[in-house]
Amino acid sequence: MAHVLYQCPRTGMKVQAWLKDDSESAAQATFELLHCPACSQMHFVDRRTGHLLGDKKE
Ligand SMILES: [Zn+2]
Secondary structure (H helix, E strand, C coil), X not given: CEEEEEEXXXXXXXXXXXXXXXXXXXXXXXXXXXXXXXXXXXXXXXXXXXXXXXXXXX
């Protein structure tokens, strides 16, 4: 299992999410659709960087 740390855009909370260890998709630029425990919404999170899809901030 791998995990990613991202910041919830709605609450600003840091959220740690566990990812299924998938070596096939790990070779690609992959966004995971994750259920966010902080805001109960779904976010697309880049599993390699923790950036959210559409997040323009560096
Ligand atoms: Zn959230």
